[in-house]
Amino acid sequence: MKPVKVGLLGLGTVGTGVVRILEGHQEDLSSQVGSPIIIEKIAVKHADKQRSIEIDPAKLTEDPWEVIRDPEIDVIVEVMGGVNGTREFMLEALNCGKHIVTANKDLMALYGSEILAKATEKQCDVFYEASVAGGIPIIRTLIEGFSSDRIIKIMGIVNGTTNYILTKMSQEGTSYEDALAEAKQLGYAEADPTSDVEGLDAARKMAILGTLGFRANVELSDVQVRGISSVSKEDIAYAKRLGYEMKLLGIADRDEEEFSISVQPTMVKKNHPIAAVNGVFNAVYVFGEAVGETMFYGAGAGEMPTATSVVADIVAVVKNLKLGVNGLKSIVPYKPKKLKSDEQICYKNFLLLQVADKAGVLAQITQAFAEYNVSLESVVQSPNADTPDAEIMIVTHRASKANMDQVLKYFEGLEVIRRVKSVYRVEG
Ligand SMILES: NC(=O)C1=CN([C@@H]2O[C@H](COP(=O)(O)OP(=O)(O)OC[C@H]3O[C@@H](n4cnc5c(N)ncnc54)[C@H](OP(=O)(O)O)[C@@H]3O)[C@@H](O)[C@H]2O)C=CC1
Ligand SMILES: N[C@@H](CC=O)C(=O)O
Numbered sequence: 001m002k003p004v005k006v007g008l009l010g011l012g013t014v015g016t017g018v019v020r021i022l023e024g025h026q027e028d029l030s031s032q033v034g035s036p037i038i039i040e041k042i043a044v045k046h047a048d049k050q051r052s053i054e055i056d057p058a059k060l061t062e063d064p065w066e067v068i069r070d071p072e073i074d075v076i077v078e079v080m081g082g083v084n085g086t087r088e089f090m091l092e093a094l095n096c097g098k099h100i101v102t103a104n105k106d107l108m109a110l111y112g113s114e115i116l117a118k119a120t121e122k123q124c125d126v127f128y129e130a131s132v133a134g135g136i137p138i139i140r141t142l143i144e145g146f147s148s149d150r151i152i153k154i155m156g157i158v159n160g161t162t163n164y165i166l167t168k169m170s171q172e173g174t175s176y177e178d179a180l181a182e183a184k185q186l187g188y189a190e191a192d193p194t195s196d197v198e199g200l201d202a203a204r205k206m207a208i209l210g211t212l213g214f215r216a217n218v219e220l221s222d223v224q225v226r227g228i229s230s231v232s233k234e235d236i237a238y239a240k241r242l243g244y245e246m247k248l249l250g251i252a253d254r255d256e257e258e259f260s261i262s263v264q265p266t267m268v269k270k271n272h273p274i275a276a277v278n279g280v281f282n283a284v285y286v287f288g289e290a291v292g293e294t295m296f297y298g299a300g301a302g303e304m305p306t307a308t309s310v311v312a313d314i315v316a317v318v319k320n321l322k323l324g325v326n327g328l329k330s331i332v333p334y335k336p337k338k339l340k341s342d343e344q345i346c347y348k349n350f351l352l353l354q355v356a357d358k359a360g361v362l363a364q365i366t367q368a369f370a371e372y373n374v375s376l377e378s379v380v381q382s383p384n385a386d387t388p389d390a391e392i393m394i395v396t397h398r399a400s401k402a403n404m405d406q407v408l409k410y411f412e413g414l415e416v417i418r419r420v421k422s423v424y425r426v427e428g
């Protein structure tokens with residue numbers, strides 16, 4: 001049994017987990033694929049860095065090209081991150097006939113179609129299960145499990161860092177800054193956590209899920225993005241008071257052939273299963289025309305859950321090697337991309353307004369909604385303890401994004417509205 005040789009690019013949080021699993025589960029793995037899987041070489045930035053695992057120093061290099069061009073290596077496992085440079089490494093690895101396993105959603109969201117096309121040309125596998133929702137096998141599920149169905153909606157908590165922060169703020173009253181520092185320390189956050197908190201990491205993952213679910217080429221620029229940096233403890237408290245949990249939700253939904261994809265802080269009704277997903281856990285809810293409701297749950301980030309998906313992808317590559325069927329499994333989007341207009345994007349909204357506490361105010365506000373055909377589900381007014389003003393919480397029925405934008409514009413000219421404090425999408 002000739003061993004299958006793996007070259008690792010990166011030995012950080014995820015790379016370390018990959019080494020641990022490949023070493024710790026070697027017997028199980030080799031009996032599944034019929035060969036030992038061994039790590040031949042590892043590229044790192046700092047070869048002399050102290051590591052939490054023991055590594056033969058002869059395997060380490062600071063030159064990724066040495067790994068990519070090593071003729072002994074069959075599979076390149078890319079867990080170093082980044083886009084520029086990494087894209088070139090991946091394309092060259094494919095040119096050298098090597099299969100790729102990557103956890104890099106930035107790369108797959110931006111250059112996935114180029115990399116997958118090259119893989120098909122070179123009859124190589126490119127698997128990227130760890131790039132979305134860490135340890136949850138959601139990519140495999142969309143490609144294989146739902147190959148027979150038509151996906152109508154995908155709704156996901158796909159960023160562990162922000163779910164950790166929102167959960168800490170909601171359940172323990174932790175400050176945003178402290179919760180983010182903890183998420184960094186636990187290895188959940190990206191090298192630059194701005195992409196977590198501003199929703200970009202989730203947007204990249206939703207672009208990948210949208211492409212797989214709708215079989216159209218969804219690009220990052222097609223995803224409307226808002227992060228959690230403006231979510232206050234007060235917003236979370238108001239959400240709770242009305243029976244909702246605040247979550248950073250990626251939502252991809254379609255009507256017939258037209259779809260929209262967004263990432264935004266969303267108030268989710270407490271009885272929806274996704275509202276109960278807390279901490280670093282992720283969940284992806286998928287509604288298929290035939291299957292109906294399904295939901296997949298698990299750790300979305302962290303060393304061992306993410307490495308589980310990476311190693312499962314290595315196993316898949318090796319099984320294909322044995323069968324001689326590499327390069328056949330990537331989904332090439334074949335449907336035309338038709339994005340919904342703002343008139344077609346409809347959902348419920350929550351608004352928190354600070355208003356003058358005097359007669360006729362409510363009438364002026366409801367008039368604005370009536371003007372733009374937005375119907376209201378509930379209106380709650382309460383005094384504001386710190387000012388002579390009042391606060392009004394409003395939940396609308398489903399309304400088009402275009403009409404809601406008009407209402408908000410109208411509010412800018414209303415003297416009785418001191419401030420629109422918050423606006424959130426509502427689900428469930
Ligand atoms: N952390 C997580 O929970 C998850 C991460 N991912 C993705 O996995 C990838 C890796 O993440 P993570 O393990 O957290 O990242 P880390 O920052 O922990 O590790 C990065 C590794 O890559 C090495 N590296 C960086 N740049 C270079 C370079 N130019 N040449 C050679 N080696 C380099 C570093 O070397 P050195 O150690 O010497 O500094 C380090 O070992 C990213 O794409 C990330 O988005 C996906 C899902 C979950
Ligand atoms: N930073 C990401 C890591 C996994 O993709 C997250 O927090 O989800």
Ligand code: NA
Nearest residue numbers: 129132133136
């Ligand atoms: Na996954």
